Amino acid sequence: MVTESTRLSAQDWAKAALKAIAGGGLAAVAVEPLARTLGVTKGSFYAHYRNRDELITAALTEWARTHGDAGLAHFAAIADPAERLRELLTAVVRSVQPLAPSVHLSLLGDRNDPRVKDVVRQVNRARLDLLTRTYRELGLPPKRAESRARVAYAAILGLSHLAQTDPDAPRAAVLADEAAAIFLP
CATH class of the missing domain: 1.10.357 (Tetracycline Repressor; domain 2)
Known part of the structure; x- marks a missing residue:
């Protein structure tokens, strides 16, 4: 489990979403499985994003920026x-x-x-x-x-x-x- 001192950022979530997209497209971006992969609760997600669509938009923006x-x-x-x-x-x-x-x-x-x-x-x-x-x-x-x-x-x-x-x-x-x-x- 992620501790207070290693709290995830919005960018950490976006990068995790990109890994999911690489493996299975947009359909692979789901909050609960990503939270498990990252070792956190869904609450961590909602501290950064209102919904899955915001996460997908952030992930796509990150991919466009880096590529x-x-x-x-x-x-x-x-x-x-x-x-x-x-x-x-x-x-x-x-x-x-x-x-x-x-x-x-x-x-x-x-x-x-x-x-x-x-x-x-x-x-x-x-x-x-x-x-x-x-x-x-x-x-x-x-x-x-x-x-x-x-x-x-x-x-x-x-x-x-x-x-x-x-x-x-x-x-x-x-x-x-x-x-x-x-x-x-």
Whole structure:
């Protein structure tokens, strides 16, 4: 049980909700099971949120923050576009773990929920903008840079999907080298 000195924050609840979303979409976000997982009572939840919908909104906001523009800031700050792309692809590929749940892929099952549409659109846009800008800086014309960014991003999502469903997915180091060779102009 959580003691007074280790009281949970609203962000702790949001992060726990994100783990639940990764494992089972929005339907997996339920207060009582989350409370048990966190080792607290439901009262802890109600100290931060009025209801489940507020928690889902907070979790989605946290995911958009950490996986959108703010989450990409480190990569965006890399001056050399080839190095930026290499670092970005390497980080993505290394984060893909066999059979690991994915918030992004799980949210696709709830894509008709307006909250989900908005945050997925926001995260997709941030990622595509960074990739497009990077390809532009590497010398590709605007339309080609945008197309290359979309194909690279689709491959990234595909790698996530394969890793989530295939226990024999290749290891990250092999994929990182392959991704860099394929997606660097």
